[in-house]
Amino acid sequence: MSRPVKQIHLAAHFPGVNNTTVWSDPRAGSHIAFDSFVHFARTAERAKFDFLFLAEGLRLREQNGRIYDLDVVGRPDTFTVLAALAAVTDRLGLTGTINSTFNEPYEVARQFAALDHLSAGRSAWNVVTSWDAFTGENFRRGGFLPQEQRYSRAREFLATANELFDSWRDDDLAADPVSGTFLRDARAGAFVHRGEQFDIHGRFDTPRSPQGRPVVFQAGDSDEGREFAAAGADAIFSRYGTLEEGRAFYADVKGRLARYGRRPDQLLILPAATFVLGDTDAEAQEAAREVRRRQVSGATALRHLEFVWNRDLSAYDPDGPLPDIDPDPGEHTVAQGRAQVRMYRDRLATAREWRELAAQKNWSIRDLVIEAGNRQTFVGSPATVAASIDALVQADAADGFILVPHLTPGGLDGFADTVVPLLQERGVFRHDYTGSTLRDHLGIDRPAEPGERPTP
Amino acid sequence: MSAPSPLHLAAALDGAGWHPAAWREPASRPRELFTARYWADLVAEAEHGLLDFVTFEDALAPQSSRPDGPDGRTDRVHGRLDAVLTAARVAPLTRHIGLVPTVTATHTEPFHLSKAVATLDHVSNGRAGVRIRVTARPDEAAHFGRRTFPAPGTSAPTDSPAAVAEELWEEAADYVEVLRRLWDSWEDDAEIRDAATGRFVDRDKLHHIDFEGRFFRVRGPSITPRPPQGLPPVAVPLDGPASLRTAARSADLVHVPADDADRVRDAVARLRGLRDADGPLHVLGDLAVLLDETAAAAADRRARLDDLDGPPVADGIPVFAGTPAGLADLLLDLRAAGLTGFRLHPAVLGHDLPAVTRGLVPELQSRGAFRTAYGVGTLRGLLGLPRPANRYAAAAARS
Structure with a gap:
């Protein structure tokens, strides 16, 4: 029934x-x-x-x-x-x-x-x-x-x-x-x-x-x-x-x-x-891509990567590859007043996963941040x-x-x-x-x- | 000598009215005291009379005739709606009148109240104010469980009621300072929306306030942008000697009992003598009113209310029972003693508020002592207070 x-x-x-x-x-x-x-x-x-x-x-x-x-x-x-x-x-x-x-x-x-x-x-x-x-x-x-x-x-x-x-x-x-x-x-x-x-x-x-x-x-x-x-x-x-x-x-x-x-x-x-x-679905997909680019500028992408890396990443190019240094695994100090940073319980593992994903898909920092957290x-x-x-x-x-x-x-x-x-x-x-x-x-x-x- | 400036008039809204038997009068709507419509109607009536503002009474315990806790009475209005929320609820339904909720500084967070009053100012397009009260009542303290006050009559000399009150008003002065610093913690043009650089705000125009006082510290900035008025007006009652310093130094508006002219002159002189703040200070007389077509009818009504419930608790507010013309005479006499306006407490809101707006106001207008239309859009504007510069922007400009 x-x-x-x-x-x-x-x-x-x-x-x-x-x-x-x-x-x-x-x-x-x-x-x-x-x-x-x-x-x-x-x-x-x-x-x-x-x-x-x-x-x-x-x-x-x-x-x-x-x-x-x-x-x-x-x-x-x-x-x-x-x-x-x-x-x-x-x-x-x-x-x-x-x-x-x-x-x-x-x-x-x-x-x-x-x-x-x-x-x-x-x-x-x-x-x-x-x-x-x-x-x-x-x-x-x-x-x-x-x-x-x-x-x-x-x-x-x-x-x-x-x-x-x-x-x-x-x-x-x-x-x-x-x-x-x-x-x-x-x-x-x-x-x-x-x-x-x-x-x-x-x-x-x-x-x-x-x-x-x-x-x-x-x-x-x-x-x-x-x-x-x-x-x-x-x-x-x-x-x-x-x-x-x-x-x-x-x-x-x-x-x-x-x-x-x-x-x-x-x-x-x-x-x-x-x-x-x-x-149409195609028009919506195109519009959604544009919205994501607006939601995640190069500067925003770097700041979001910092939620995981817990380091200042200002020196990196958002259109370039992910940092090869590892996150600082200590207490999170870079971003304050955000519940979001607690989502990443194992920062080293997340960083490893993201690096592999980005390498495999040929994604820049900005591409990765868009794909990893900003899909509608x-x-x-x-x-x-x-x-x-x-x-x-x-x-x-x-x-x-x-x-x-x-x-x-x-x-x-x-x-x-x-x-x-x-x-x-x-x-x-x-x-x-x-x-x-x-x-x-x-x-x-x-x-x-x-x-x-x-x-x- | 220049003509005296027009009076400022406010109405105090509390339950069914200032008299404890007000709720039993035919003009009252006692079953509606906890509905939005009741409050909206009252404020619309006050706005109809072109009043400067209304105040919303509040406390952190039910009404009681005892100084220390519940009085066990079932024959009086009992219970309230939060004053800030009530003011916000009527804000979109009105356009001109100022909305001044009462806030208890003793048990609340200045950070929360600063953004609440700022938001009231945003939703009313610049018509918010705030009236500060303090409390040493043991019942209110027990509702929070964070501090204790001695029950009346049991205190040691070191924490005599006078000393406790003085300390509470000192704390309230810090509280007002924090409210204002938080309102200023955003410069007016902090929001830049600069697409070229991707910056929504210019963070050099957002300021930590870093307040550290005897009673608390607050870091800031506020989460709410600077209110339309910059700094919404702050009202403080002259509550005996304990609040004198805070009233004189921290308030934009002071409420004093609208007593006889000598006492008023004395209060005004003491306030102005201690005033060291910038900006004008309004001193408004608190007066309970019963208005009827004849003085005898008003006196009869007062007697009838007192018969129903005994004379009201002594809250220090003088009472006028008479005609609108008689009240106008009294108000103009007291203006000559130094008051810039009045906060009238309608004894029965359903009767005496319309008597103020439809009786007293035309009487004052005919004597050239009250506005005949709303001209400006903000409460500061109605009170003739300029929009203040931002202390942090001013500091930046000087350095």
Whole structure:
């Protein structure tokens, strides 16, 4: 018996500070001006996307001791811009990346609860962790964590925030002027949390929001990150957008859910995906090649090679062969403020592999960087791209995709106009929103009402 | 002598209004206090009245009539929405009015709040400000678990409430300094998008702020480019003697109780005496207002509200109950004592905010004391504050 056709979830990642974003294109607009966010969000909503996604980094990147200037630099504050976007959209989910290392649960919980109220139930939290002292220098506690504690803090941070969200019941607000009863229970908001990372108690000050809690995303790829997601996330922002890798990741993570008493449909797998469209597949391939050349200039190629080599490679010719010296295998010091460098767990092996590949294909440094890390996920005519997306979802390589356009703010327009209608025709993507909250769009249950209140 | 300058007017938005019984009034919408529409309507009304700005009250604990923790009451408004997010939510729906959320300096990160207010300024095209508060409340501290404050009445002389408050305001001054350095950490023309060299920014125009003070250090630069106003205005309450130095030296706007003229004159003199910062200082009087067509009706309403809930907690804010014309008389008297404007706290927002915008404002306009149209686009512009030069660009130009 064949199983029912899966419905695809689609999200739009506002183009960020990676080299994916082509700022040098004449059509590229501001990545700060609110108009850019409005255009992008309204396009996503017009196309009936599930949500908009914002990444975050809390320190400007540096490389070789100086601020990195080759990519887009700077971004607005996540909560503030999402709250403003709630005013110009009506159904679109609003997902913000918020760090569990450089924040406190009480403040973050009230910010998400406020965002959920102010958007009538459209908020989501991508929980990320970091431990680096580099970022910590921007914060008053100067705080950073031993690497092995970052997930224990993240787990406890999320658990604590959930206790705060759950400290109000839906019916705690009476607001009855006749009887003069504003609160049904004087203990509304009461919480006590005593843990390794947080020892706090008192009263949470924001009533329970439309979604109860924001939808929770997780983006880390380590074993601990996957376990964290299986235990408590509603969705994963993953990096595996190809069939084989996607299916392996999907099976691995969904397989972990039973241990936590959860069903496979309670955790969505949404890989990041880049795309280039053309009238024909051939035109799209040509356009994609051009986009890659813009994304990876000679200078960018050298800097990216430094992520693996952990050495200053300024003296090398990006159009020449790869360096014959080996990477510095010590602590990574060249590129700071980048999660990316942690992808290369064995730098010597990666360097060896890349050198062999480049020699075999006769690739320059720039060719190698383009081919090794900057191929688009989907390239083709709208029909080809729609078919690829559908195939990957039906094959359980994903439940949908978080699309990362390369242009701000118009990079989603073509997809909305040409690919979405084809997905709708295939019967795998909504023609219109059927609910009003992000949980409705994602098919995720509202969390159950909390039980007994703690005794403070 | 030149004619006195027109008044600046702000409205303080908090729950259903300043009076704790406000939520029970027919003009109130108590079931909507946690919805975007409620806040959007209030700010639209304030903008209709051409006010300079609105403030959004906030704290890091629920409202309480006790100084140390929950009061166990169920008959008052309880709970709030984060002020910065609320301001951001209404920003795209308004065009002229300034948006000034309250921020608690004591338990929050200046790096986060600097980019939040900068972003509020970006999404509102230059209408953001920020109002600083500090707190020694033990309940707020227990929500963060990172520091403790003595419960009121139990303190040793070395950490008397006055000494604690003074230290918190000293910390707040550092906090404001960090906000501003981070706003300046990007020069206005740092983004160059130079395709020829492949450089998106001129990194010589991005600055580490390297702030090191008694309470914290912050490296910078901000992750958010310089806001449209350069430096959004910072408001500080004159909260007894403890905040005097910070108010005089670190604020663009100071809120003082709109008391009798002598006390106002004294407060203004002390502030101006300590002022050593560049730029004009606005001193705005805080005043709770109940406005009706007759003074008797306003007094009756005040009595009715007090009957419902007893007189409001003593927050140091004087109360005016009367007619718009009577209020205009009072405001102009206090202007003569040195105030440049007022932050009015409508006792019942649903009633007294429209009474300000539709009663008081026309009254002041007819006396030539208030604007008849919005002219300029930014909050600094409304307040007559010039856009400041960037300290780092200025330093580079000098060297």
